[in-house]
Amino acid sequence: MNVSSVKGSMSISSSTSTWKAGDTISDQFPAGLRVLVVDDDPTCLMILEKMLIACLYKVTKCNRAETALSKLRENKNGYDIVLSDVHMPDMDGFKLLEHIGLEMDLPVIMMSADDGKQVVMKGVTHGACDYLIKPVRIEALKNLWQHVVRKRKNEWKEFEQSGSVEEGDRQPKQSDDADYSSSANEGNWKGSKRRKDEEEETDERDDTSTLKKPRVVWSVELHQQFVAAVNQLGIDKAVPKKILELMNVPGLTRENVASHLQKYRLYLRRLSGVSQHQSNLSTIISAQDPTFGSLSSLSGLDLQTLAATGQLPAQSLARLQAAGLGRATAKSAVPITLVDQRNIFSFENPKLRFGEGQQQHMTNKQQVNLLHGIPTTMEPKQLVSLRHAAQSVGNMNMQVPPHGPQSSQNNPLLMQMGQQQQQQKSRGQILVDSTINHAPRLSSMGQPILSNGMATNVSSRSGIPENIRAPGYSQTPSMLNFPMKHASELPGNCFPLGSTPGVSNLTSKGAFQEDVNSEIKGSGGFMPSYDVFNDLNQHKPQSWELQNVGIAFDSSQHSNSLQGNLDLTQSALGQQGFSSGQMNGHNRSAAVASKAMFSTGDVKELRSAQNVNQHLNNLLVDNTIRVKSERVCDTSPANIFPDHFGQDDLMSALLKQQESVASSENEFDFDGYSMNNIPV
Amino acid sequence: MESKHVHQQIAAMRQSFFDEEVLDEKFSQLEQLEGKDNPNFVEEVFTMYFRDSTAFLETIEQAMKTIPIDSIKVDNILHQLKGSSASVGANKVLKEVNKTRQVLGKGNLEGTKAGILELRKEYDSFKAKLEPYFQKLKQANSVAQEK
Numbered sequence: 001m002n003v004s005s006v007k008g009s010m011s012i013s014s015s016t017s018t019w020k021a022g023d024t025i026s027d028q029f030p031a032g033l034r035v036l037v038v039d040d041d042p043t044c045l046m047i048l049e050k051m052l053i054a055c056l057y058k059v060t061k062c063n064r065a066e067t068a069l070s071k072l073r074e075n076k077n078g079y080d081i082v083l084s085d086v087h088m089p090d091m092d093g094f095k096l097l098e099h100i101g102l103e104m105d106l107p108v109i110m111m112s113a114d115d116g117k118q119v120v121m122k123g124v125t126h127g128a129c130d131y132l133i134k135p136v137r138i139e140a141l142k143n144l145w146q147h148v149v150r151k152r153k154n155e156w157k158e159f160e161q162s163g164s165v166e167e168g169d170r171q172p173k174q175s176d177d178a179d180y181s182s183s184a185n186e187g188n189w190k191g192s193k194r195r196k197d198e199e200e201e202t203d204e205r206d207d208t209s210t211l212k213k214p215r216v217v218w219s220v221e222l223h224q225q226f227v228a229a230v231n232q233l234g235i236d237k238a239v240p241k242k243i244l245e246l247m248n249v250p251g252l253t254r255e256n257v258a259s260h261l262q263k264y265r266l267y268l269r270r271l272s273g274v275s276q277h278q279s280n281l282s283t284i285i286s287a288q289d290p291t292f293g294s295l296s297s298l299s300g301l302d303l304q305t306l307a308a309t310g311q312l313p314a315q316s317l318a319r320l321q322a323a324g325l326g327r328a329t330a331k332s333a334v335p336i337t338l339v340d341q342r343n344i345f346s347f348e349n350p351k352l353r354f355g356e357g358q359q360q361h362m363t364n365k366q367q368v369n370l371l372h373g374i375p376t377t378m379e380p381k382q383l384v385s386l387r388h389a390a391q392s393v394g395n396m397n398m399q400v401p402p403h404g405p406q407s408s409q410n411n412p413l414l415m416q417m418g419q420q421q422q423q424q425k426s427r428g429q430i431l432v433d434s435t436i437n438h439a440p441r442l443s444s445m446g447q448p449i450l451s452n453g454m455a456t457n458v459s460s461r462s463g464i465p466e467n468i469r470a471p472g473y474s475q476t477p478s479m480l481n482f483p484m485k486h487a488s489e490l491p492g493n494c495f496p497l498g499s500t501p502g503v504s505n506l507t508s509k510g511a512f513q514e515d516v517n518s519e520i521k522g523s524g525g526f527m528p529s530y531d532v533f534n535d536l537n538q539h540k541p542q543s544w545e546l547q548n549v550g551i552a553f554d555s556s557q558h559s560n561s562l563q564g565n566l567d568l569t570q571s572a573l574g575q576q577g578f579s580s581g582q583m584n585g586h587n588r589s590a591a592v593a594s595k596a597m598f599s600t601g602d603v604k605e606l607r608s609a610q611n612v613n614q615h616l617n618n619l620l621v622d623n624t625i626r627v628k629s630e631r632v633c634d635t636s637p638a639n640i641f642p643d644h645f646g647q648d649d650l651m652s653a654l655l656k657q658q659e660s661v662a663s664s665e666n667e668f669d670f671d672g673y674s675m676n677n678i679p680v
Numbered sequence: 681m682e683s684k685h686v687h688q689q690i691a692a693m694r695q696s697f698f699d700e701e702v703l704d705e706k707f708s709q710l711e712q713l714e715g716k717d718n719p720n721f722v723e724e725v726f727t728m729y730f731r732d733s734t735a736f737l738e739t740i741e742q743a744m745k746t747i748p749i750d751s752i753k754v755d756n757i758l759h760q761l762k763g764s765s766a767s768v769g770a771n772k773v774l775k776e777v778n779k780t781r782q783v784l785g786k787g788n789l790e791g792t793k794a795g796i797l798e799l800r801k802e803y804d805s806f807k808a809k810l811e812p813y814f815q816k817l818k819q820a821n822s823v824a825q826e827k
Contacts, residue, residue: 043729043764050713050721087759113763135706135766138713 030145031056034078038068038096039085039111044134048083051138065091072104079106080148081129086112086119094126101127105155105217107147111136127219161263218260222249226260235268686820693813702806707769719821723814729768730807736761737800744793754792755784776802 035057039045045061052059060079062068065088072079082100086093097108110123113134123131129147132140218226229246230238240258247257697703707722714721736757743754758781765774780795 041732041760041764041767043725043732044767046725046728047710047713047767050718054713085763087756113759113766134763135769138709 030148033057033145033148034060034080035083035144036060036062036068036071036079036081037083038062038065038088038093039083040064040088040090041085044085048136048141051136051141052083052144054138055142055144057141057144064088065093065096069096069099072100072106076104081144082106082108083132083144084108084110086110086114086123094122097123097126097128102217102219102222105151107151109144109147158263161266222247222252223260225249226257226264230261230264235265686816686823690813690816690820693809693816697809697813701771702809704769704771706767710769720818723817725768726810726814729764729770730811733761733764733773733803734807737796737803740796741800744796749789749792751784751787751789751792755781758784770806772802773799773806 035052037045037048037052037059038061039048040063042063045063049059049061060071062071065084068082068084069091072082084093084096088096093110093112097110100106100108107129108127109130109132110128111132111134112119115133120131129151225247226243229243232246233239233242238261240254240261243261244252244254244257697707710722710725718724740754740757743750743757758777762774762777762781765777776795776799780792780799783791783795
């Protein structure tokens with residue numbers, strides 16, 4: 001699939017591959033899409049119906065939410081997508097949204113004449129696939145089908161993931177890749193190869209999966225209940241039957257729990273498999289992301305984790321914490337138990353609820369604070385995305401884009417990650433996971449899966465990018481993926497704009513160098529994903545500073561450490577989503593890094609090769625240019641965002657960094673980086 | 681020809697609506713949705729719009745007279761009006777709705793009352809312009825059909 005149209009037609013690309021097998025469906029698709037439209041205003045309802053018919057959809061209209069719900073219940077597989085107004089007399093549109101999400105797991109598009117960011121945010125966090133402002137234009141309706149495709153694809157992946165335990169690790173990654181690839185520029189990464197494989201598999205399965213199997217939607221709350229039950233029983237002793245009893249959720253079957261548990265275990269396994277350094281990275285990243293309330297907790301945690309792992313020198317940790325925490329409004333120092341964090345993130349992402357969780361911590365304005373220097377003027381939406389980004393960064397850059405349609409997928413990932421994180425402190429991952437999952441809007445091509453990949457890496461690295469795959473930012477996902485892949489190969493999809501490599505460097509090397517040079521490079525990469533909104537706003541990459549702070553995880557890590565870095569950076573950057581700032585290249589000293597991390601200015605300094613996020617870089621550059629170059633180890637402040645860092649370049653840069661912090665700085669001068677296809 | 685004359689009149693009226701910004705492009709989009717199978721779509725939409733909006737306005741006016749004023753209710757109705765006016769392209773009406781909502785949002789009840797008056801004026805004027813337009817349109821269509 002060519003991610004070419006990262007922005008709009010991500011679904012298209014994915015759909016092409018997806019629909020390969022589904023001949024019949026694809027022939028007429030999207031015509032005949034069964035839309036249920038709910039609006040209490042008869043004038044609007046009439047107009048909408050007309051427009052939908054003009055788009056060749058099959059329309060059913062209701063003027064009351066209750067009617068709509070009963071229609072849906074009567075005929076669970078009778079509709080493909082629901083369009084609902086927010087303000088309705090008998091039931092709040094958001095409530096309806098929740099019901100539909102839980103019971104039927106259909107994509108829901110909210111509409112309203114109200115375009116206030118709070119409301120839009122609410123829509124996103126409640127899991128809406130999209131939010132349209134009235135008057136609704138027919139053009140907006142023409143693309144309705146993409147949400148359906150995307151959701152199915154995600155579901156499929158989830159299904160697939162739960163199905164193949166053995167290949168769990170691989171598959172999720174692949175799917176992630178696939179998702180990303182479609183959404184992100186699949187350009188150069190090996191991920192694309194994987195994607196192809198995956199897509200093929202997915203295609204076939206897609207058909208089956210799209211045959212509406214009633215799926216249980218693992219909402220954030222539900223997952224939290226699940227995790228609580230599992231923890232209560234003890235992960236070893238947790239059997240589906242007992243979990244089910246403890247959860248006491250009506251309508252949930254043992255099978256649902258069993259498959260969910262399977263995914264969760266996989267996730268945990270992956271997390272534990274992640275090297276310490278990765279967790280360190282994530283920690284660092286998280287640390288950086290203090291501003292995001294939720295993230296901050298992670299950050300704190302992560303930092304601690306990192307510190308604990310010994311990788312992150314105490315100093316660095318302190319610094320990071322100080323830097324990140326200090327900056328962030330979040331109480332970064334508060335190591336929120338990883339578990340909690342994870343839960344927060346994991347769940348949040350899936351349902352885009354993270355917005356809520358995050359919101360608490362991160363007020364839009366606040367979030368941006370992560371990057372000190374970076375003017376967090378992000379618009380609410382951006383903030384949301386940033387938050388998500390931040391979260392992910394912190395958490396692992398859970399890039400959950402506000403639109404979490406993909407939440408379904410993310411959940412599994414998150415869970416896994418979450419668990420792992422607990423153990424490993426790879427919160428970053430969790431974050432990442434979450435973020436990744438959420439990247440709903442981001443043309444997330446299925447990014448959630450990336451998060452999975454990331455989860456495995458433990459350092460949630462790539463996870464983040466994935467989610468953040470904002471339409472334009474598909475790049476980020478790739479970036480984030482890097483870490484995941486650990487293996488130095490940044491998930492192709494994600495094109496972590498170079499920055500991610502930085503991140504991963506951190507993680508991969510595992511050895512976060514004591515001096516924490518491991519800049520959080522990855523951060524750069526993360527940013528993009530957040531931009532679901534960013535696209536619109538272009539950002540305020542400022543929050544990416546966290547990324548930049550790149551706790552300078554050694555470049556050694558950079559091989560895959562992107563993940564680690566990403567995490568860190570992501571957290572930092574998360575905010576902005578412009579991980580471009582992540583240029584942590586310089587991470588030289590942890591201290592420096594930490595500082596840098598937080599400020600966008602740092603980003604510059606960090607120049608982490610990770611600027612993987614070219615987008616971010618671009619974005620960040622704008623915003624974060626403020627980065628205090630001095631922070632990061634005086635190294636090349638200038639390039640902070642080499643906008644287009646080729647991943648390879650970044651990697652090498654990172655590697656070089658390892659050798660000498662100082663020298664690395666120079667290296668990171670990615671001025672000439674050509675970002676790999678970062679679809680900006 | 682008579683029908684030609686009528687058509688010209690209609691065209692002129694329509695153009696004047698755009699010129700005066702009484703209607704915006706949403707209206708043209710609605711027109712585009714019209715087709716052979718639903719030739720009176722726009723008119724039907726507007727009929728519905730006028731019916732509901734008139735009721736809304738009356739409710740608002742009533743609410744503004746009660747003491748204490750239920751501003752939440754008023755705001756909800758204004759929100760409704762906003763959505764439907766925007767959907768049909770009633771540009772000036774929409775502007776008044778937005779203005780009034782803003783004023784109400786600030787807690788300025790007196791200002792809101794004034795705003796509602798303005799809104800009422802604008803709405804009545806709008807209705808007075810569009811209804812004859814649709815009548816003429818219908819007339820022209822039926823004439824054409826007769827032929």
